[in-house]
Amino acid sequence: MREITLSKAVNEAIAEEMRRDPTVFLLGEDVAEAGTPFKVLSGLVEEFGTERIIDTPISEPGFMGLAVGAAMTGSRPIVDLMFGDFLFLVMDQLCNQAAKTHYMSGGKLSVPLVLRTNLGATRRSAAQHSQSLHALVAHIPGLKVALPSSAYEAKGLMKTAIRDNNPVVIFEDKLMYNDKAPVPEEEYLIPFGVANIKREGSDITLVATSSMVQVAEKAAEILAAEGISAEVIDPRTIVPLDEETILKSVRKTGRAIIIDEGHQSFGITGEIASRISEKAFYYLDGPVLRMGAMDVPVPFSPTLEDLTVPTPERVAENARRLMRGEVFDAA
């Protein structure tokens, strides 16, 4: 199968959906001529013109609000938010308007809107351009949240998002835009709420999101060399969350580590760990561990920045401690 970059996969998904459905359009900063700072959208304005690939002024609340209104009145906008950190600027439009309109209109209005943005540290972009803020929106009922872990997921999830009648936020890892993965030529969609078992194993379950899936897979390789069999699960969407696949795995292995690049406290890792503890308690042979980003602003110093995110080595070390039956203190 051909291999393409995550950038190209997103570009293809958007182009295919725009060809299929004339109500789909895209807006954001530097999306048309510049094709975004990451060059993800290059070539789209040439095909679809500036009526459907719209460069906006630098006003995230403005164009986000515009997109919510367009979605309520029959269009299917894709909003391009240059950095995930800018989510803080669109909170009212996204969380108070887009997420609640369907509910508050008694189902008379819907908001078929996609917000595509990014997450991920270690790009030396400092504290205001490196955050992974998906937990913020996952907390809000009415929003769906997708976290593609490779080019394959990026394309299939984007197409599903565009066809969804509800607001969907897709976070791409900005360090993975040039990563290649096998992507079929023919059309496919990836349904929401269906996890992918990336690797089967019997001793410990590693649930990982976005680029942390690669981290978990590398950790699983390290562990395999030591005779520890790790299962790696990629939920692909955290809202909706495929709880059953995760629980089934943990019932089998009795141990779990949740790995995500958002800050560890009050985040995705805690939510998934909690559901496991509630629903698979009597199958657990050790505490469920969370591994998120350190609870600090992302440092600009490369040496410090690298220490703040989970690595394969640190995941493997925690897995070994669980396998040894070590006592984890409460801190």
Next chain:
Amino acid sequence: MPHEVIMPALGMAQETGVLVSWLKRPGDAVRAGEPLMEVETDKAVMEVEAPASGWLTDVRAAAGDAVPVGAVIARIAQAKPDAPQAPPGPQAAAKEAEQPAPVAAPVAAPVAAPPAAPPPVATTPANGRIFASPKARRLAAEAGLDLRHLAQAGHPQPYHVADLAALRALAAPSGAAPCQIVARVPAAAVAGFVALMQAETGAAPPPGALAAGFACAALREVLAAGDAALTLALDRPGAPRRLLADPDRARFAAQPEAAAGAAPALILRDLSGGPFQHLRLGSDTGAAPVLSVAEQDGAFTLTLDYAPAQLSDEAAIALVAGLAARLAEPLRHLL
């Protein structure tokens, strides 16, 4: 005349650009317009196209180098170079060391020595609470094992599933050991049989009826009981015990109750449909052998607990084999 490749200005007020990677190797043929390298600016990593066609030579910058805008970083020659081109030398490498790579952080970041593991709790806490994983507790309870025995033996806490082996070794009594036989049978044939009955009679057999009928028939064969009356006790979780009279000789839907107080020849524990996989009873199997049937992952697990006084080993094996054969091929029961 070779064409110069320069570090382009990709943004306003940009003084340097970081060469992220070359997409061509020295000596490679390139076409004008083909992606040649990746360059990072303040916010973007972008591909830069070759300015002319020819062969890439005289490469002066390596991946990771920060290069002033306008500086020549390579040439595109009109003629194919003779000798293979060496990659940028130690100078570039040294520069790279000063300037950390801008993307894809190396994993070789300093890693602190892992903190020493806290020692496991070595003794039973004063309040007598035993530290054990939920799974270890559940499996111990299902197997009728008491984790306190491990603590009393000085086995260090906390207890995990792996420690149950030590507990089993402790628990195995020296004297009159209860006997146990375990067998596994695929459940597909029974499912097919139930579907057949459903189709033929309009109703599936009541819970436990199949197992009761089959087990009683197997027991009758083993005991060579002929037409003698056999009482079978049927235990199901959450339901009161039923005493059945010759359940192998009645229709599944109408197995007659035996007189209250009748002594069962066999106690059948139907655990199918529950989470149980395996049940080991205490040493006292009471008045009769206990045959447990659990179902999980598409197979029945049959567990027969008996005392030597109740059944000979040969009879016990034949009993389990007889039930297993009927579960594997239910139509035999009708013959």
